[in-house]
Amino acid sequence: MESVAETRTIDLKVNGKAYSRPVPVRMMLSDFLRHELKLTGTHVGCEHGVCGACTILFDGRSARSCLMLAVQANGHEITTVEGLASGAEMHPLQTALSEHHGLQCGFCTPGMLTTLVELLNDNPSPTAEDVRIAISGNLCRCTGYEGIVAATLEAAGRMRASAGERS
Amino acid sequence: MSGRIVGQSVERLEDRALLRGEARFVDDISFPGTWHVAFVRSAHAHALILGVDKTAALEIPGVHAVLTMADLEPHLSDRLLRVALPSPAYRQELHRPVLADTEVVHVGEPIAAVIADSRYIAEDAAALVVVDYDPLPAISDCRDAMAPGAPRAHKNAPHNIAAEFDMGYGDCDAAFAKAAHVFRESYWQHRGVAQSMECRGVIAALEPMSDVLTMWSSTQTPHAGKRVLCGLLGRDEDKLRVITPDVGGGFGPKLVFYPEEAVVALAAQLFGHPIKWIEDRREHFVSTTQERDQHWDMEIAVDAQGRVLGLRGALLHDHGAYTARGVNVAYGSAAAITLPYVIPAYFLDIKLVVTNKVSVTPIRGAGQPQAVFVMERLLDRAARELKIDRAEIRRRNLVSGAQIPYKTPLKTRGGMQVVLDSGDYPACQAAALERAGWEAFHTRKAAALAKGRHIGLGVANYVEGTGRGPFEPVSVRVAENGRIHVASGAAAMGQSTKTMLAQVVAEQLGCDMSNITVVAGDTGAIELGMGGFNSRQAVMAGSSAHAAALKVRQKALHVASHMLQVGEQALEIEGNVVRLKGGDGPQVELAEVAKAVAGLPGYYIPGNVEPGLQATEHVIINDMTYANGTCVVEVKVDADTGLVTVSRVVFAHDCGRVLHPKIVEGQIIGGIAHGLGNALFEWMGFDENAQPVSTTLAEYLLMSSTEMPPPIEILHLESPSPLNELGIKGVGESGVIPMTAAVASAVEDALSPFGVSITKVPLSPPDLIALIHGASQEKRS
Numbered sequence: 001m002e003s004v005a006e007t008r009t010i011d012l013k014v015n016g017k018a019y020s021r022p023v024p025v026r027m028m029l030s031d032f033l034r035h036e037l038k039l040t041g042t043h044v045g046c047e048h049g050v051c052g053a054c055t056i057l058f059d060g061r062s063a064r065s066c067l068m069l070a071v072q073a074n075g076h077e078i079t080t081v082e083g084l085a086s087g088a089e090m091h092p093l094q095t096a097l098s099e100h101h102g103l104q105c106g107f108c109t110p111g112m113l114t115t116l117v118e119l120l121n122d123n124p125s126p127t128a129e130d131v132r133i134a135i136s137g138n139l140c141r142c143t144g145y146e147g148i149v150a151a152t153l154e155a156a157g158r159m160r161a162s163a164g165e166r167s
Numbered sequence: 168m169s170g171r172i173v174g175q176s177v178e179r180l181e182d183r184a185l186l187r188g189e190a191r192f193v194d195d196i197s198f199p200g201t202w203h204v205a206f207v208r209s210a211h212a213h214a215l216i217l218g219v220d221k222t223a224a225l226e227i228p229g230v231h232a233v234l235t236m237a238d239l240e241p242h243l244s245d246r247l248l249r250v251a252l253p254s255p256a257y258r259q260e261l262h263r264p265v266l267a268d269t270e271v272v273h274v275g276e277p278i279a280a281v282i283a284d285s286r287y288i289a290e291d292a293a294a295l296v297v298v299d300y301d302p303l304p305a306i307s308d309c310r311d312a313m314a315p316g317a318p319r320a321h322k323n324a325p326h327n328i329a330a331e332f333d334m335g336y337g338d339c340d341a342a343f344a345k346a347a348h349v350f351r352e353s354y355w356q357h358r359g360v361a362q363s364m365e366c367r368g369v370i371a372a373l374e375p376m377s378d379v380l381t382m383w384s385s386t387q388t389p390h391a392g393k394r395v396l397c398g399l400l401g402r403d404e405d406k407l408r409v410i411t412p413d414v415g416g417g418f419g420p421k422l423v424f425y426p427e428e429a430v431v432a433l434a435a436q437l438f439g440h441p442i443k444w445i446e447d448r449r450e451h452f453v454s455t456t457q458e459r460d461q462h463w464d465m466e467i468a469v470d471a472q473g474r475v476l477g478l479r480g481a482l483l484h485d486h487g488a489y490t491a492r493g494v495n496v497a498y499g500s501a502a503a504i505t506l507p508y509v510i511p512a513y514f515l516d517i518k519l520v521v522t523n524k525v526s527v528t529p530i531r532g533a534g535q536p537q538a539v540f541v542m543e544r545l546l547d548r549a550a551r552e553l554k555i556d557r558a559e560i561r562r563r564n565l566v567s568g569a570q571i572p573y574k575t576p577l578k579t580r581g582g583m584q585v586v587l588d589s590g591d592y593p594a595c596q597a598a599a600l601e602r603a604g605w606e607a608f609h610t611r612k613a614a615a616l617a618k619g620r621h622i623g624l625g626v627a628n629y630v631e632g633t634g635r636g637p638f639e640p641v642s643v644r645v646a647e648n649g650r651i652h653v654a655s656g657a658a659a660m661g662q663s664t665k666t667m668l669a670q671v672v673a674e675q676l677g678c679d680m681s682n683i684t685v686v687a688g689d690t691g692a693i694e695l696g697m698g699g700f701n702s703r704q705a706v707m708a709g710s711s712a713h714a715a716a717l718k719v720r721q722k723a724l725h726v727a728s729h730m731l732q733v734g735e736q737a738l739e740i741e742g743n744v745v746r747l748k749g750g751d752g753p754q755v756e757l758a759e760v761a762k763a764v765a766g767l768p769g770y771y772i773p774g775n776v777e778p779g780l781q782a783t784e785h786v787i788i789n790d791m792t793y794a795n796g797t798c799v800v801e802v803k804v805d806a807d808t809g810l811v812t813v814s815r816v817v818f819a820h821d822c823g824r825v826l827h828p829k830i831v832e833g834q835i836i837g838g839i840a841h842g843l844g845n846a847l848f849e850w851m852g853f854d855e856n857a858q859p860v861s862t863t864l865a866e867y868l869l870m871s872s873t874e875m876p877p878p879i880e881i882l883h884l885e886s887p888s889p890l891n892e893l894g895i896k897g898v899g900e901s902g903v904i905p906m907t908a909a910v911a912s913a914v915e916d917a918l919s920p921f922g923v924s925i926t927k928v929p930l931s932p933p934d935l936i937a938l939i940h941g942a943s944q945e946k947r948s
């Protein structure tokens with residue numbers, strides 16, 4: 001049982017903030033974020049990589065934090081749902097999800113948001129089909145996905161418009 | 168009628184915290200010094216427990232205890248969870264033990280609780296707890312359970328029948344004797360799992376100064392949970408509090424009280440440490456209640472024009488291993504089957520059969536989807552045999568608008584007469600058919616067929632009993648800072664309960680949603696409560712919120728009129744002030760009114776009213792209100808692979824007055840997705856030894872975004888219910904109810920060139936291929 005008690009110190013950045021923490025080597029990244037850093041916005045729905053609730057951005061790419069060890073995050077940058085808004089101002093995806101009733105219980109929402117942030121980074125003008133494919137690995141039992149797809153298209157439009165204003 | 172807030176798609180109170188990751192689900196709650204639980208669960212569907220060896224587990228550093236029934240029993244008033252709803256139909260008592268210690272009757276049944284510093288350590292140790300089993304024969308299929316000489320699902324039980332009863336009215340024998348046609352068929356709808364994205368979970372902590380034990384549980388029924396726990400632990404009501412935090416979906420099973428709640432609460436009391444257990448997904452598959460396995464053998468009698476004369480048969484309902492709620496699912500099925508139609512004679516023999524599988528309690532729809540599946544399949548069969556259009560045969564049998572309120576001969580489980588209170592079912596069907604292009608579809612179908620493509624259209628009607636009474640209390644209080652606090656026994660699990668209550672209250676008290684705080688599902692905030700199930704909260708809690716808000720409004724106006732020396736009639740509440748109508752004149756803040764009625768020692772309360780700007784109401788409504796709808800589904804079936812693609816869903820429905828259009832649509836679409844899953848994908852498999860064979864989300868398939876049809880076309884008909892002030896009917900389950908029926912109807916239509924007959928769901932591609940090749944639907948358990 002000694003090996004399971006073994007710890008390593010990891011250095012990582014989460015939502016722009018640097019952390020240095022000793023962690024048990026077998027601790028999952030999802031548990032580390034939730035229970036060590038108290039960033040409980042990242043949810044755990046299956047712990048076997050299917051539901052997508054635990055999705056975070058790992059160096060900007062979506063990843064399932066229930067399938068990674070915390071030690072694998074050493075030296076990396078993570079964004080969780082808590083890092084999407086700037087202060088009181090929500091990310092356009094967050095606002096649009098609310099407007100389109102793209103969330104009910106909200107349990108799948110953090111994973112949806114991180115997945116969709118990645119999508120819109122890669123593809124600022126997705127079609128409805130693109131959005132459906134992007135979230136096809138994120139399960140939602142409440143909404144039937146329609147509001148999420150509509151919200152994403154709306155947010156993409158708003159983000160393009162404001163990017164246009166800036167350039 | 169819609170108001171400034173009621174009837175509008177206002178921003179939900181819940182959204183901001185959920186979107187920012189700031190919500191508080193049960194696993195987000197933690198306290199320093201929390202100990203964690205992992206349960207040792209039965210590996211067998213049926214076995215005797217000869218012994219439990221904890222030695223190795225206890226040697227692991229960080230393990231504090233391994234609890235079995237022997238450890239718990241001295242501290243419990245009862246070994247069993249006696250939570251079953253009353254019914255004269257029971258044939259034996261099948262209460263769950265808090266922990267199994269002599270016999271296990273399903274895989275996943277909890278036997279021991281390992282308590283450790285972390286869940287990781289608790290799971291390590293749980294793997295080292297050695298349970299000595301003596302395996303016994305298990306019942307997997309409820310039909311086998313009825314065979315003569317079948318093994319018993321519980322070793323010492325006299326038989327495998329949990330309950331039996333019949334339901335019916337009219338003279339079935341006469342109806343069948345004179346019928347022009349009688350059609351006979353057997354149907355099966357399969358068992359599914361609720362699969363809320365958040366599994367169950369509970370954390371309990373004893374506060375030593377006050378000696379109050381608080382349990383946060385992802386339960387839909389905190390008040391009921393408190394009652395059970397007070398009884399089990401022998402705690403006074405004021406020494407126990409149950410709180411439902413944010414809940415990541417309920418869908419039914421979270422209304423049940425579970426052994427894990429009892430164990431965790433007791434452990435917190437015993438050890439003085441906060442104790443937490445969070446169900447993982449595999450546990451959800453083997454320990455959270457399930458529903459839907461039913462076998463129906465039915466006959467329908469019709470005249471030459473397809474008018475139904477009688478309906479009769481037998482229902483075998485898989486009850487699972489224990490009675491965790493009651494006979495309510497089977498009752499709900501039996502009471503739902505006739506509802507949309509005028510059926511002169513009806514008889515159903517119902518048996519609830521014990522199996523060695525997870526207990527059955529309601530999942531969204533609660534027995535109604537199965538009943539609708541059977542009724543609609545029978546009507547399709549009759550239409551086919553009589554060569555009548557499927558919509559036409561329904562039209563000939565639907566309860567007409569002129570017959571409403573229609574007193575059916577049926578009774579609810581509480582003995583109240585079932586009266587269809589509102590709605591126009593034929594108009595609803597007509598609206599759905601028109602939108603779906605029903606009339607002209609045969610041309611499209613023929614054109615597709617000419618190109619070798621199989622498309623089909625299906626239709627199903629449902630009538631859903633909603634708003635289960637008798638009451639749900641709500642209190643409304645204006646605090647001395649002017650903030651409005653609403654508390655309710657209603658529990659929120661994602662269906663926007665807080666927003667709904669705030670809307671109803673805001674409409675009467677200033678129309679400012681941001682000035683309202685709602686506490687739903689906290690026994691510390693309101694004494695009585697029933698909770699969330701049966702599409703009841705908008706009807707029951709909404710009605711109480713309306714009544715309480717009206718009382719507070721009247722009082723605020725009355726007191727303000729004294730404070731302002733203006734007649735009550737001239738005043739209005741706007742934002743956080745009471746003012747002269749229109750706003751040109753004297754005004755007083757709600758906060759001032761609240762302060763005034765809080766009283767000052769030795770002075771009159773203005774207006775001579777009772778102190779406090781508050782009211783609590785428990786509006787009692789015994790009769791259920793009946794929502795209805797028609798669903799038309801279009802599918803494409805690949806006859807080579809058996810793949811079904813749902814290409815269109817039209818859903819016309821009537822849930823009375825709509826409080827929040829977006830929330831209503833969200834409930835419907837979510838229910839439709841669930842129902843499509845039941846129709847096509849969701850398969851909770853058990854082998855012949857009742858071992859579950861689908862215990863991950865990779866094996867049990869939920870609808871994902873790519874399987875959803877294009878945006879669902881929802882048509883709203885609005886016949887307000889006369890049974891409550893707001894005119895509302897429940898909607899939370901409506902989407903799911905007609906889906907398996909409508910999909911089966913559509914697939915059968917698409918495959919009409921092959922003459923297939925669909926009698927069970929889900930419809931897997933291999934099953935369809937077999938049907939196409941002339942085989943009957945194969946048995947799979």
Ligand code: FES
Binds near residue numbers: 044064
């Ligand atoms: S919790 Fe990670 S995919 Fe489900």
Ligand code: FES
Binds near residue numbers: 102106107108415
């Ligand atoms: S909103 Fe409940 S799971 Fe998606």
